[in-house]
Amino acid sequence: MKILACLLLMGASAVSLQTAPAIAAPHASAADARAMLERAVARLNNVGANKALSEFNQSTGPFNTGELYVFVFNLKGIYEAYGAHPGLVGNDVSDLKDAEGKPIVRDMIEIAKASGRGRINYVWLNRADNRIEHKMSLIELVGDHVVGVGYYPG
Numbered sequence: 001m002k003i004l005a006c007l008l009l010m011g012a013s014a015v016s017l018q019t020a021p022a023i024a025a026p027h028a029s030a031a032d033a034r035a036m037l038e039r040a041v042a043r044l045n046n047v048g049a050n051k052a053l054s055e056f057n058q059s060t061g062p063f064n065t066g067e068l069y070v071f072v073f074n075l076k077g078i079y080e081a082y083g084a085h086p087g088l089v090g091n092d093v094s095d096l097k098d099a100e101g102k103p104i105v106r107d108m109i110e111i112a113k114a115s116g117r118g119r120i121n122y123v124w125l126n127r128a129d130n131r132i133e134h135k136m137s138l139i140e141l142v143g144d145h146v147v148g149v150g151y152y153p154g
Contacts, residue, residue, distance in 0.1 A: 027067065027151065027152045027154060028065075028066060028067055028151045028152075030136070030138075030151060030153065032068060033068060033138055033149045033150065033151035034138055034149075036062075036065075036068050036070065037070075037138050037139075037140060037147065037148065037149040039062065039063070040052070040056065040063055040070045040147050040149065041140050041142055041147055043055065044072075044145065044147060045142065049080075049143075049145065053072060053080050056069075056070040056072060056081035056083055057081050057082070057083065057089060058086075059083070059086065063083055064083035064084075066128055067126055067127065067128040067151070068150075068151060069082075069083030069084050069149070070083050070147065070148070070149055071083065071084070071147075071148050071149075071150075072145050072146065072147050072148070073093060073108075073109075073145075073146050074144055074145060074146070075109055075112075075113070075144050075146065076092070076094060077092055077093050077094025077095075077096075077105045077106070077109060078090065078091070078092050078093070079091050079093055080145060084127055094106060094109075098122035098123045099123040099124065099125075099132050100122070100123050102122050102123075104122045104137075107120055108120055108137070108139050108146055108148065109146060111139060112139055112140070112141035113141070116140065116141050117138075117139060117140040117141065118138075119136055119137065119138050120136070120137050120139065121134060121135070121136050122134070122135055122137070123135065124150070126152055133152045133154055134152065134154060135150045135151070135152050135153075136150060136151055136152075136153050137149065137150035138150070
């Protein structure tokens, strides 16, 4: 009888774990994103594009932590680094739009050309928890490279 009671209790516990609501991962802050962007810009300036872009494309390391990662594209909208999915490097993303149809890469290039740095708000998939969320990316123009780091302000 005790064994049956234990089995029923374990079964009920398993069911309650499966039906518990998903809890979103804690978000990185704007300060965290700004710090990573500053490190990436400094790295690009100090060691040059080849070495820095290679480091930005590593799946682990100081330029890819949790939901924060560095992305870089040239002024034509070709990915040069994308910490979240390095396999996309070389792809033309100039027409990339967010979940609401906003042309985010074109907007980032315009901001970078006009101001040298800035920010853009858009809707994107958070790869840390697979949820569509509002995202803010901080960008900076370094030569002909648009360097960015995004965070989820939610």
